[in-house]
Amino acid sequence: MAARKRASSMSISNKPDPAEPNSAPPVQKMTRKTVGEEFRLAPPKLGVIFVISTLLCSLYLYLLCFHYKVDYELKRSILINAGLSFVGFFVTLKMIPVAARYVLRRNMFGFDINKRGTPQGDIKVPESLGIVVGIVFLIVAIIFQYFNFTEDSNWLVEYNAALASICFMILLGFVDDVLDVPWRVKLVLPTFATLPLLMAYAGHTTIVIPKPLVAYIGSEVLDLGRIYKLYMGLLAVFCTNSINIHAGLNGLEIGQTVVIAAAILIHNVMQIGSSTDPEYHQAHTFSIFLTQPLMATSLAMLAYNWYPSSVFVGDTYTVFAGMTMAVVGILGHFSETLLIFFLPQVLNFLLSLPQLAGIVKCPRHRLPRYDSASGLLTGTKDGTLVNVYLRLFGPKSEKSLCIHLLVFQALACTFCFILRHFLAGWYK
Amino acid sequence: MAARKRASSMSISNKPDPAEPNSAPPVQKMTRKTVGEEFRLAPPKLGVIFVISTLLCSLYLYLLCFHYKVDYELKRSILINAGLSFVGFFVTLKMIPVAARYVLRRNMFGFDINKRGTPQGDIKVPESLGIVVGIVFLIVAIIFQYFNFTEDSNWLVEYNAALASICFMILLGFVDDVLDVPWRVKLVLPTFATLPLLMAYAGHTTIVIPKPLVAYIGSEVLDLGRIYKLYMGLLAVFCTNSINIHAGLNGLEIGQTVVIAAAILIHNVMQIGSSTDPEYHQAHTFSIFLTQPLMATSLAMLAYNWYPSSVFVGDTYTVFAGMTMAVVGILGHFSETLLIFFLPQVLNFLLSLPQLAGIVKCPRHRLPRHKRWDTRQRVLEALACTFCFILRHFLAGWYK
Numbered sequence: 001m002a003a004r005k006r007a008s009s010m011s012i013s014n015k016p017d018p019a020e021p022n023s024a025p026p027v028q029k030m031t032r033k034t035v036g037e038e039f040r041l042a043p044p045k046l047g048v049i050f051v052i053s054t055l056l057c058s059l060y061l062y063l064l065c066f067h068y069k070v071d072y073e074l075k076r077s078i079l080i081n082a083g084l085s086f087v088g089f090f091v092t093l094k095m096i097p098v099a100a101r102y103v104l105r106r107n108m109f110g111f112d113i114n115k116r117g118t119p120q121g122d123i124k125v126p127e128s129l130g131i132v133v134g135i136v137f138l139i140v141a142i143i144f145q146y147f148n149f150t151e152d153s154n155w156l157v158e159y160n161a162a163l164a165s166i167c168f169m170i171l172l173g174f175v176d177d178v179l180d181v182p183w184r185v186k187l188v189l190p191t192f193a194t195l196p197l198l199m200a201y202a203g204h205t206t207i208v209i210p211k212p213l214v215a216y217i218g219s220e221v222l223d224l225g226r227i228y229k230l231y232m233g234l235l236a237v238f239c240t241n242s243i244n245i246h247a248g249l250n251g252l253e254i255g256q257t258v259v260i261a262a263a264i265l266i267h268n269v270m271q272i273g274s275s276t277d278p279e280y281h282q283a284h285t286f287s288i289f290l291t292q293p294l295m296a297t298s299l300a301m302l303a304y305n306w307y308p309s310s311v312f313v314g315d316t317y318t319v320f321a322g323m324t325m326a327v328v329g330i331l332g333h334f335s336e337t338l339l340i341f342f343l344p345q346v347l348n349f350l351l352s353l354p355q356l357a358g359i360v361k362c363p364r365h366r367l368p369r370y371d372s373a374s375g376l377l378t379g380t381k382d383g384t385l386v387n388v389y390l391r392l393f394g395p396k397s398e399k400s401l402c403i404h405l406l407v408f409q410a411l412a413c414t415f416c417f418i419l420r421h422f423l424a425g426w427y428k
Numbered sequence: 429m430a431a432r433k434r435a436s437s438m439s440i441s442n443k444p445d446p447a448e449p450n451s452a453p454p455v456q457k458m459t460r461k462t463v464g465e466e467f468r469l470a471p472p473k474l475g476v477i478f479v480i481s482t483l484l485c486s487l488y489l490y491l492l493c494f495h496y497k498v499d500y501e502l503k504r505s506i507l508i509n510a511g512l513s514f515v516g517f518f519v520t521l522k523m524i525p526v527a528a529r530y531v532l533r534r535n536m537f538g539f540d541i542n543k544r545g546t547p548q549g550d551i552k553v554p555e556s557l558g559i560v561v562g563i564v565f566l567i568v569a570i571i572f573q574y575f576n577f578t579e580d581s582n583w584l585v586e587y588n589a590a591l592a593s594i595c596f597m598i599l600l601g602f603v604d605d606v607l608d609v610p611w612r613v614k615l616v617l618p619t620f621a622t623l624p625l626l627m628a629y630a631g632h633t634t635i636v637i638p639k640p641l642v643a644y645i646g647s648e649v650l651d652l653g654r655i656y657k658l659y660m661g662l663l664a665v666f667c668t669n670s671i672n673i674h675a676g677l678n679g680l681e682i683g684q685t686v687v688i689a690a691a692i693l694i695h696n697v698m699q700i701g702s703s704t705d706p707e708y709h710q711a712h713t714f715s716i717f718l719t720q721p722l723m724a725t726s727l728a729m730l731a732y733n734w735y736p737s738s739v740f741v742g743d744t745y746t747v748f749a750g751m752t753m754a755v756v757g758i759l760g761h762f763s764e765t766l767l768i769f770f771l772p773q774v775l776n777f778l779l780s781l782p783q784l785a786g787i788v789k790c791p792r793h794r795l796p797r798h799k800r801w802d803t804r805q806r807v808l809e810a811l812a813c814t815f816c817f818i819l820r821h822f823l824a825g826w827y828k
Contacts, residue, residue, distance in 0.1 A: 102607040107535075131603060138596060142623045153581040160588035160624055167595040168566060171602065175559060178606050179530040195570045196588055 041097045042310045044303035053299055056262035060269060068273025074285055080147045081289050085296035088140040092132055092300035100126040100311055108177070110312055113365065114249065114398050117372030125309060128177040130317025133297045134170035137320070138163065140293040148289070155282065161200030162290060162327045166320065168193040169240065173319035186315075187237065190323065194236040197327060198229050205229065232330050235339070239329075240322035242345035244315060245352055246385060248367045249398055250307040254298050255406045257321040260341050261295045263413035264328060267337060287332035294324050307399040340419065343412035344405070348385040355383050370398075377401060469525045470738045472731035481727055484690035488697060496701025502713055508575045509717050513724035516568040520560055520728035528554040528739055536605070538740055541795060542677065553737060556605040558745025561725045562598035565748070566591065568721040576717070583710065589628030590718060590755045594748065596621040597668065601747035614743075615665065618751065622664040625755060626657050660758050663767070667757075668750035670773035672743060673780055676795045678735040682726050684809050685749040688769050689723045691813035692756060695765060715760035722752050768816040772809055 064070065064078065103109070109124040141163055145156075172189045175181065181189075205228035206221045214220055224231070247253045268284040268291070275281070298321065304310045329338035339346070355362040366382035368390050376397055379390030389405065390396060396404065492498065492506065531537070537552040569591055573584075600617045603609065609617075652659070675681045696712040696719070703709070726749065732738045757766035767774070783790040 099607070102609070106607060108606075135599070135603075139620050142592075142596075142620065142627075145624070145627045153585050156585045156628065157581050157588060160585060160592050160628060163624060164570075164588050164592040164595055167592055167599060168570075171563075171595060171599040174599065174602065174606075175563075178536075178602075179527070179534060181530070192567050192570065196573070196591060199570075199573045200584065200588060 041100055041304060044093060044096075044300075045306050046303055048306050049299055049303045052258065052302070056258060057265075057295075060262060060265045063266065063269045063273065068269065070269075070272060071281070074272070074281060077148050078285060078288055078292075081144055081292050084140050084144050084147070085292040088136050088293055089296040089300045092136045092297045093303060095132050095136065096129055096301065096304050096311060099129060099132045103128060112250075112309065113367055114370045114377065115308070115372075116370060120308060121372075125312050127312045128174065128314030128316050129301065129304070129311040130177075130313045130315075130320060131170070131174050133301050133313075133317055134173075134320045137293050137297050137324075138167055138170070140297070141166075141290065144289060144293075155286070157200045158286065158331050159289075161196040162331060164196040165193050165327055166290075166324055168196070169323035170316060170320045173314075173316040176319075177314045177316050187241065190237045190240045190319070191233055193323060194233050194326075197236075197330060198232060201229070201232065201330065232335065235330065235335055236323060236326040238349070239326040239338075239342065239345075240319045242342065242349050243322045244318040246345050246348040247318065248365070248384075248386060249402045249405070250309040251302060251305050251402050252386075252405060253313050253318050253321070254302040254305050255402060256344070256409050257325075258295055258298050258302065259406055259409040259413065260325060261291050261298070263341050263410075263416070264291050264325065264338070265295070267334065267341075267417070268332065271334075283332045284334075287328040287334075290324060290328050294321065307402060337416065337420065340416035341413050343416070344385055344409050351383040351385060351388060353383070371395075469528055469732060472521060472524075472728075473734050474731055476734050477727055477731045480686065480730070484686060485693075485723075488690060488693045491694060491697045491701065496697065498697075498700060499709070502700070502709060505576050506713060506716055506720075509572055509720050512568050512572050512575070513720040516564050516721055517724040517728045520564045520725045521731060523560050523564065524557055524729060524732055524739060527557060527560045531556060540678075540737065543736070548736060553740050555740045556602065556742030556744050557729065557732070557739040558605075558741045558743075558748060559598070559602050561729050561741075561745055562601075562748045565721050565725050565752075566595055566598070568725070569594075569718060572717060572721075583714070585628045586714065586759055587717075589624040590759060592624040593621050593755055594718075594752055596624075597751040598744060598748045601742075601744040604747075605742045605744050615669065618665045618668045618747070619661055621751060622661050622754075625664075625758060626660060629657070629660065629758065660763065663758065663763055664751060664754040666777070667754040667766075667770065667773075668747045670770065670777050671750045672746040673784075674773050674776040675746065678737040679730060679733050681741050681746050681749070682730040682733050684772070685753070686723055686726050686730065687809045687813060688753060689719050689726070691769050691816070692719050692753065692766070693723070695762065695817070696760065699762070711760045712762075715756040715762075718752060718756050722749065765816065768819065769813050771812040771816070 064075070070078075103126045104124065108127045110127050112121055112123070112125055115121040145159065169190065172193060176186060176189075205225050206223045243253060243256065246256065265288060268287045271284045272281050301311070301313065301317070305313060325338065326335075329335040352366075354360040355366065360383070363382070366380070366384050366387070368377040368379050368387055370377055374395070376395040377390060378395045379387040381387070386401070386405070389408075390401065393404070492503070498506075531554040532552065536555045538555050540549055540551070540553055543549040573587065597618065600621060604614060604617075671681060671684065674684065693716060696715045699712045700709050729739075729741065729745070733741060753766065754763075757763040780794075783794065
């Protein structure tokens with residue numbers, strides 16, 4: 001069910017049959033040079049990262065520093081957090097090649113299925129490098145506690161519960177990458193990881209009824225109590241697994257995460273700027289404090305994972321990213337908005353339902369078909385957004401398909417902002 | 429410096445040279461039957477565990493339920509926690525064989541070096557089963573939060589910080605087991621894992637000067653402030669690594685942990701019983717809430733790890749156990765007592781210093797040659813803890 005299971009194996013027995021060499025496209029850079037014992041990753045694609053960061057972060061930084069009048073104390077904490085995240089970026093950048101050596105030594109690698117039949121399809125790509133991102137994220141988040149000295153023990157409870165939840169999820173993700181647990185177990189695990197969070201959630205469990213429905217329901221707010229907590233738990237399960245199944249192309253997993261993270265940051269700063277309620281401010285800065293490190297460490301990894309990938313992220317990364325975003329959505333009190341940011345993932349999940357439920361036959365990989373002669377991917381009949389997109393818009397190369405899907409993700413987030421704007425007075 | 433690195437390898441290239449077969453002792457039970465594809469662990473040694481549990485827990489339970497008059501609310505929470513831990517025991521017992529299959533499939537195994545030359549020395553023993561203990565412990569600890577409903581947000585902060593620290597340590601321990609990080613990195617890692625704890629520690633950072641020294645220092649209490657936090661960080665680093673290097677025999681790692689855990693439980697209940705300060709009570713029940721699950725899950729694993737071992741615990745277990753005990757010592761405000769419980773580990777560390785520092789040549793394994801010390805070691809451990817209690821008793825009026 002994990003969409004991006006390149007024939008990853010930790011024993012050397014699962015090597016796929018090498019396809020007969022076709023006429024490979026002219027430009028096929030080897031992403032790895034092996035000189036005897038020495039292993040060197042291809043250099044990180046910093047140029048691409050610079051472009052992506054500028055595209056995603058400039059609007060956020062403009063809104064934060066210039067457009068809105070943000071309280072000085074708050075802005076200082078946010079900028080300290082941004083500084084720490086920046087450091088985290090460089091630490092991750094430096095640690096990935098180191099970790100890649102260790103990971104390869106333990107035979108945790110995969111072959112790039114979308115390049116089968118070309119020389120690149122035979123390179124062993126290190127897997128599960130998401131563990132580096134996870135550990136650096138946790139260290140940045142832990143250290144930041146010291147800089148945000150606050151007597152508010154409620155804040156400390158939520159922050160520590162968030163750390164415990166995310167850490168537990170990273171642990172379970174890495175155990176899954178190493179031991180390959182069955183998917184039924186994978187479904188249940190995020191529930192356990194969310195429990196510290198649900199316990200610490202001291203916020204309201206009411207939802208605001210959309211104005212048109214008030215007449216039918218009879219009141220403006222509805223206290224869901226425990227059902228709200230159940231909803232939060234399900235949201236976490238959904239987020240962690242949905243990123244996992246909307247994957248399979250170089251750079252897609254991290255790409256969707258950073259796009260959504262940018263949208264989260266912009267949403268948070270907009271909410272802070274347009275409200276004066278201190279509790280509201282606290283909830284949204286809380287989100288920012290966890291999203292900035294996520295963004296920075298993910299971008300560092302994307303430098304190696306962007307097409308053509310030198311490393312693979314593994315389930316460790318996808319469940320970590322999904323859990324972190326669920327956590328910020330829950331503790332920032334904007335989980336409905338988060339769901340709309342996740343629109344492509346929701347679509348992908350709905351498209352996948354028949355195969356996941358077993359009604360339609362579900363193969364091990366539901367990736368599009370790669371034609372090594374033309375270098376293009378063609379959509380198969382599998383029910384994933386990737387395949388449906390290819391069937392609608394024709395065969396594409398892997399890199400442009402990934403860019404298309406990321407633009408689609410950004411469009412979904414923009415649509416969410418527009419929706420919120422128009423429904424603001426009408427909906428709530 | 430993991431002492432218990434059986435020639436553990438995840439690729440199949442590190443198999444040690446089979447030693448020439450010596451005259452093996454007559455009773456050598458095969459601990460694993462392989463029937464084609466099917467892998468079956470030897471059945472757990474429940475009889476041994478029953479004996480050990482009775483020896484360790486009876487005194488604690490007697491003190492808790494009969495000897496001391498413990499507040500009803502407190503006792504209820506402790507018994508709920510004990511019940512959850514009991515469930516955790518059975519869950520761990522059931523999950524270890526399952527996990528062992530997965531772990532072997534991924535070539536995470538070792539050969540029992542202390543049985544080299546016998547048929548048992550050729551069996552692939554699954555490694556790193558500490559991950560099962562760690563995960564069940566975390567789930568029990570997380571679920572228990574729901575049963576100990578308290579409005580005290582300070583308690584919640586400390587509890588969540590403890591969970592975060594222990595969880596991070598389990599993660600780092602498992603990453604170490606999988607990727608085999610260099611030992612210099614291993615030294616530093618517990619520091620990061622302790623940070624949430626140090627941040628949440630809202631207790632006093634003063635130490636009580638021993639009465640004989642008051643004259644020299646000039647005051648009865650000394651506020652160490654940040655140095656106290658540094659001390660707590662170092663304590664965590666010490667605890668996690670010391671259990672790791674005092675290892676190498678079947679059942680030693682878990683054995684020392686359960687003995688110390690029993691001592692911690694007895695100490696906690698003694699402190700609760702002989703004091704009326706509610707804050708004091710809270711600190712010590714906090715320790716109990718984390719030590720009981722540790723005890724229960726460790727005993728379940730010991731059922732498979734006791735001589736002859738069917739599974740190995742890996743660094744995952746030793747750092748998890750060390751960190752948990754450091755956490756309960758810190759948050760229960762009895763870290764000095766904890767250090768005395770760790771007397772054998774301290775001795776071992778001091779004895780190891782020349783080799784660790786590189787002054788004397790340090791081989792990969794520092795195991796003894798073919799001697800059965802298991803039971804004697806355990807008794808030694810228990811004696812050290814008893815010595816600690818006696819020491820506290822006599823110094824109680826004199827020392828503090």
